[in-house]
Amino acid sequence: MRVNRYNFLFVIGLVMMLGVSSGFAFDRVTKVPKNMGVLRVQTDEQVFDVKIDGQYVGKSGVTIGEDFVLKPGIHRLEVVGPNGLTWSGDVEVYNGKRNCICLKIVRETTTKACPYRFTLDGPSRINEGDLVTFAAINQGTAPVPIKYAWKVSNGRVTSGLGTSSITVDSTGIGGSTINAELDVNDDVYDNRCRQVISVPTDVVRVPVEEPKAPLPFRCDEFAATVPDDAKARFDTCVIQAQNTPDAQIYVIIYPGTDRVSMGRNTYDRLSKFTLDYMVKNRGFDPRRIQIVKGSNRARSTYEIWIVPPGANPPVVQ
Secondary structure, eight states, X not given: OOOOTTOOEEEEEEEEEEEEESOSOSSOOOOOOTTOEEEEEEESSSOOEEEETTEEEEEOBSSSOEEEEEOSEEEEEEEEOGGGOEEEEEEEEOTTOEEEEEEEEEEEEEEESSSOOEEEEOOSEEETTOEEEEEEEEOSOOOSXXXXXXXXXXXEEEEOXXXXXXXXXXXXXXXXXXXXXXXXXXXXXXXXXXXXXXXXXXXXXXXXXXXOOXXXXXXXXXXXXXXXXXXXXXXXXXXXXXXXXXXXXXXXXEOBOSHHHHHTSOHHHHHHHHHHIIIXXXXXXXXXXXXXXXXXXXXXXXXXXXXXXXXXXXXXX
């Protein structure tokens, strides 16, 4: 006689359910150190003790998951809930990736006619490039061998096929949805207890930041007084330009209106003196030197800029 699996007795139970992803908190992104991975642990009601590889490492997060930086590889995770209820499992941490574990306490009245009853848990959304784990949580006793058949739309399954949880890589599928479907069956109850359950996860496209253009920087600014003082300052700026490949030296000369500036330190004399010294004495490529005339000042003044490749020259006043 075929038994209706929905004709159940009511049993009240307390279970800890797992959902694994990397996108539970979108207002904070932990920078993953080089050659390391990040494991984020989040619980829904309150913080609980977290152990990794048998060692207490801190508390879980509630609104925002708590991040733990780990070496890539398999790590044993334990989260101690209320009344000693503990969830434990092996989690693989990948180099340069962030794995998120979401645990929630479920207090519900369940109906049981079959020896197993599963729910499928996963996050509602993640960031593109993150790893997401979908986990089947058994609320029954499951005395018979269970068969897990997974189907996934979008993404690449990296581990877990044939088991109760799988991990999917979302690289390159921003703007789409991962739909994980699990067919749970066994060889004893003649499909009476079979379940087909699924959960969708939206993959948020991460915008690519445009590289910022380099900026020029002012090396020095000084009044034209004695030539030796100017030469020493020229030396410093030439060395900086030589240490910046393909950078230009941009010299703005502001003509003075005092008697000395209009006689000995005119724009023409100072520009010739500057170019001769940088090229002949310092051996700097003249094609990388720009000398321009600025507005009048009380005394003739030099302003020297280093302009990296791709940077706009400074504004001449």
